[in-house]
Amino acid sequence: MARTISKKPVYNLNLVLQETGIKADTLRAWERRYQLPQPVRTDGGHRLFSEYDIETIKWLIARQEEGMRISRAVDLWNNILSSGEDPLYSQMADQTRKPAGPIGKHESEALEFERSRWVQACMNFNEAAAEQVLTQSFAQFSLETVCVEILQKGLAEIGSLWYQGRASVQQEHFASELAVRRMHSLITAAPQPVRDGTILVSCPAGEEHIFSPLLITLLLRYRSWNVIYLGANVPKQHFKETIQKTHPDLVVLTAMRLTTAASLREMAFFIQDRDLPVAFGGRIFNLLPDLIKKIPGYYLGSDLLGSISAIEELLINPLPDTEFAEVPERFSQTIGQFIAKRQLIEINIQDSLTKRWGSQITSQPIEEAINYLERNIVAALSFGDMDLLGNNMDWIGERLAAYGFPPDWNFAFIEAFHNALESQMGQAGKPITAWTGKILASTPSSS
Missing domain, CATH: 3.40.50.280 (Cobalamin-binding domain)
Known part of the structure; x- marks a missing residue:
C-alpha cells in the first residue's frame, strides 16, 4: 500500500524552500496564478505548508524538468484531478510521465505465463478468454508492461507461428484485431x-x-x-x-x-x-x-x-539535421526502365512457365508471385542495394510456397524471371540480373 502523504500544515516557508529548491518569488507566483500549492495562513499571516504541498511543488518542478511549461504542468495536474485521481498517487500520473521500470524475474515469469494464455486464447478464437487475460493483466501490471510484454510480444509469437506454418492467416488476423481494438480503447481513455x-x-x-x-x-x-x-x-x-x-x-x-x-x-x-x-x-x-x-x-x-x-x-531538444547516404542515380534509371518493361517481362515469364508446366499451374499464383518479387526488387533498387533481398532461395521459396508453388518449381521460376529480364532489359537490367544470377548459382536446379 502506498504511504499516505500528510496534509497537515506544519512547515514554514524556509523549510519548503530548502526542501524543494524553489525560489520564494517563484512559489508566490505559482500560488497567486495557479492556486498551487495552497498553504494556510497563521493568525500572524505566515504561510504554513503540509507534506502534501511540498510533494506538489516537487511534482510541478519534475514536470518542468521534462520540458513542460508551468502552465501546462498545472493543466496536467488539474486534468488528473478531474478524472477522479490524485496526481501524487495515481497510476495515470506514473504512466504519463515515465516508462515502466525493469522487470524482475518473478514478474517476467508471470508475464510469460499470461502471454501464453493470451496467445492460446487467440489461437482458439476465444475472444472472451483473451479479453479476460488482458483485464487481469492490466490490474496487475503497468499499462506499458502489458502492451509490450503481452500484446506486442504475443502478436510477434503468433506471427512467427504463421511464418512456420503452425498458425493460419485467420488466427493471426483474429489476434491482431483484438490487440488493435484494445489499443483504440486505451487511446480513447487517455488523458x-x-x-x-x-x-x-x-x-x-x-x-x-x-x-x-x-x-x-x-x-x-x-x-x-x-x-x-x-x-x-x-x-x-x-x-x-x-x-x-x-x-x-x-x-x-x-x-x-x-x-x-x-x-x-x-x-x-x-x-x-x-x-x-x-x-x-x-x-x-x-x-x-x-x-x-x-x-x-x-x-x-x-x-x-x-x-x-x-x-x-x-x-x-531538437537535433541538427541527420546525414544520410545518397543512392546513385543509375538505380533510379534502372527502376524506371524496369517499370516500363514490366508488362513484357511478366508475359515472358508466364510463357516460359506455361511451356514448362502446361496445365499444372494457373496464371493467378504466377502473377501474384511475380508481383511480390517485383515490388521487392523496386524497393531494393530504391535503396541502391539488391543484396538487401539476400543471396539465397530461402525467402523466395517460402513466399512462392504461399502462392501454391511446389518446392521443386522455385529454380525454374527464378530462371524464367532472370531470362525475361535479360531479354527485355539487356544491360539496363544488369543490377537485377546480377542478383538473380547469384540466386541461380547458389540453388541446385531440378529437372
Missing part, C-alpha cells in the same frame, strides 16, 4: 494533451501493420503529448494537406517490410522538403540496419519503449 508540441504518427503507403504506431500513439498520449494518429497506408500526396492543417512539430513513421521502408524513405524526403523533422523505426530496420543511413530522419532505435524517450527528447 487530454497538455504539453506543447504536436506529433503526427503514420504508416507510409502500403504499410498495413498498425500495432506499433498505435502503441507509440498510446504511450505518448499518456505522457500528455498531442498525438495525431493517421493510420495505415497513408499515401504521400495526402500528407501535404494534413501538414498544412495540423502544423506538427515532428512526424513519426513506421515500416515493417522492405517495400514499405522504401515508401517511408520517399515520404521522409517529402516531409523534410517542408522543413519538418522526421523520426522513423520499425522491424525492418532491425533486420536490415543498412537501410537506416539511407533515410533522411532520426532513427528511433530497436526498442519501442526507448523510442518514446527518443521522441520526447527530439521535441524538447
Whole structure:
C-alpha cells in the first residue's frame, strides 16, 4: 500500500524552500496564478505548508524538468484531478510521465505465463478468454508492461507461428484485431494533451501493420503529448494537406517490410522538403540496419519503449539535421526502365512457365508471385542495394510456397524471371540480373 502523504500544515516557508529548491518569488507566483500549492495562513499571516504541498511543488518542478511549461504542468495536474485521481498517487500520473521500470524475474515469469494464455486464447478464437487475460493483466501490471510484454510480444509469437506454418492467416488476423481494438480503447481513455508540441504518427503507403504506431500513439498520449494518429497506408500526396492543417512539430513513421521502408524513405524526403523533422523505426530496420543511413530522419532505435524517450527528447531538444547516404542515380534509371518493361517481362515469364508446366499451374499464383518479387526488387533498387533481398532461395521459396508453388518449381521460376529480364532489359537490367544470377548459382536446379 502506498504511504499516505500528510496534509497537515506544519512547515514554514524556509523549510519548503530548502526542501524543494524553489525560489520564494517563484512559489508566490505559482500560488497567486495557479492556486498551487495552497498553504494556510497563521493568525500572524505566515504561510504554513503540509507534506502534501511540498510533494506538489516537487511534482510541478519534475514536470518542468521534462520540458513542460508551468502552465501546462498545472493543466496536467488539474486534468488528473478531474478524472477522479490524485496526481501524487495515481497510476495515470506514473504512466504519463515515465516508462515502466525493469522487470524482475518473478514478474517476467508471470508475464510469460499470461502471454501464453493470451496467445492460446487467440489461437482458439476465444475472444472472451483473451479479453479476460488482458483485464487481469492490466490490474496487475503497468499499462506499458502489458502492451509490450503481452500484446506486442504475443502478436510477434503468433506471427512467427504463421511464418512456420503452425498458425493460419485467420488466427493471426483474429489476434491482431483484438490487440488493435484494445489499443483504440486505451487511446480513447487517455488523458487530454497538455504539453506543447504536436506529433503526427503514420504508416507510409502500403504499410498495413498498425500495432506499433498505435502503441507509440498510446504511450505518448499518456505522457500528455498531442498525438495525431493517421493510420495505415497513408499515401504521400495526402500528407501535404494534413501538414498544412495540423502544423506538427515532428512526424513519426513506421515500416515493417522492405517495400514499405522504401515508401517511408520517399515520404521522409517529402516531409523534410517542408522543413519538418522526421523520426522513423520499425522491424525492418532491425533486420536490415543498412537501410537506416539511407533515410533522411532520426532513427528511433530497436526498442519501442526507448523510442518514446527518443521522441520526447527530439521535441524538447531538437537535433541538427541527420546525414544520410545518397543512392546513385543509375538505380533510379534502372527502376524506371524496369517499370516500363514490366508488362513484357511478366508475359515472358508466364510463357516460359506455361511451356514448362502446361496445365499444372494457373496464371493467378504466377502473377501474384511475380508481383511480390517485383515490388521487392523496386524497393531494393530504391535503396541502391539488391543484396538487401539476400543471396539465397530461402525467402523466395517460402513466399512462392504461399502462392501454391511446389518446392521443386522455385529454380525454374527464378530462371524464367532472370531470362525475361535479360531479354527485355539487356544491360539496363544488369543490377537485377546480377542478383538473380547469384540466386541461380547458389540453388541446385531440378529437372
